[in-house]
Amino acid sequence: MTNLEKYNKTFTETLGISEDELQGLEYQGISQWDSVGHMGLVSAIEDEFDIMMDTDDIIDFSSYEKGKEILKKYDVEL
Amino acid sequence: MNFENILEIPPYSLNKEDKEKLLNDRLIKLTKFHKENCPEYSRILDSIDFKVDSIKSYKDLPFLPVRLFKELELKSVDKSEIVKTMTSSGTTGQAVSKIFLDRTTSSNQQKAMVKIVSSFTGSSRMPMIIIDCPSVVKNRMMFSARGAGILGFSMFGSKKIYALDDDMKLDVDAMRDFLLKYKGQKILLFGFTFMIWQHFYKELIRLEKEGVKFDLSNGIMIHGGGWKKLVNEAVSPEEFHQRLNNVCGLDSIHDYYGMVEQTGCIYMQCECGHLHASIFSDIITRRPIDFSECDFNEKGIIQVLSTIPESYPGHSLITEDEGIILGEDDCPCGRKGKYFKITGRMKNAELRGCSDTYAAKFK
């Protein structure tokens, strides 16, 4: 599985959505991605890529696209 | 000054003069904003003939009683902007406060909290034991104060476990495994004061008699929610600390004061046992008789001011708590700003008297 596939999987599995909903998806944009969903998503990503995000990045992680940018800081290339 | 600028300042770095400048600017701006955007708030200001343009100090801003959020749905943004509604804890049948958050306010709450808490815990995230049950964050549409507190603090946890099951029983095996796995690391423990006492401390005492002991000397505990329910148990804050220390070696224990109406701006207890106001907020104690400002070391009703709320007019509130401001800028811990202690809650009769006085002000 490529990193992008893994990244997508964390979203679809944690939030219970399909892949075609990912483009342009924003935090608080759907009911599943609320603050509870957010912490679940962060844990799933951290487990998947074996990283630990800074608190600032957890807060800045405001969209599907933004998450890709943040992951670069942790040397995860998508 | 907008909130982004405030976030760049270390949370306990400003002396009285600089902090007052910051608060005057930001809080007067917020008052104008809410007057323009929340019709109910505007009517309240009109009813007391309050002219925001004539104000020089944030100390002269009007304060809404926290109960008002139980009676009115106050918001300063369009309904479609609301992403989260928080509610105060209340017993069944009691009216609860409803606080409406948009994206900006919700995110600024988290950002302020990160600044405040990390100045106590350090910036790295730690394995975290939440002393509560998982079901408390399950109702996602309506956040209780407990749920909101847990979620807010979850950000500081790397790996997390809930120490209690849904019957509020301590999961001894899960605790043991968790502590073994993260042996030698600093562990964050978070929970509500009463829950910790009732379902954690008391169980540890019982287990000790069975020969089971946990070593939490590496832990840092943050707890809040107040001492009201512990009055019957006659436990003082000092005793709470001492007894926990005796049973599991925990020594770094920080109480905090905060309320759902001003989430994000929590007042953390320092190493000297004092609650501290950060640059994001301030407290003023007032005399019940005429709402004039108390002197330091004089007991009064607590007014809280927060630089965060944009989606609801909650930047200046009068609480139902009583406290004493002990000093400003000179706590031995080195943090600037006011430091204080909470002495209790106002009794109902006083409260009624107090709201009558308050209501009279509105006539």
Ligand SMILES: [Zn+2]
């Ligand atoms: Zn201090």
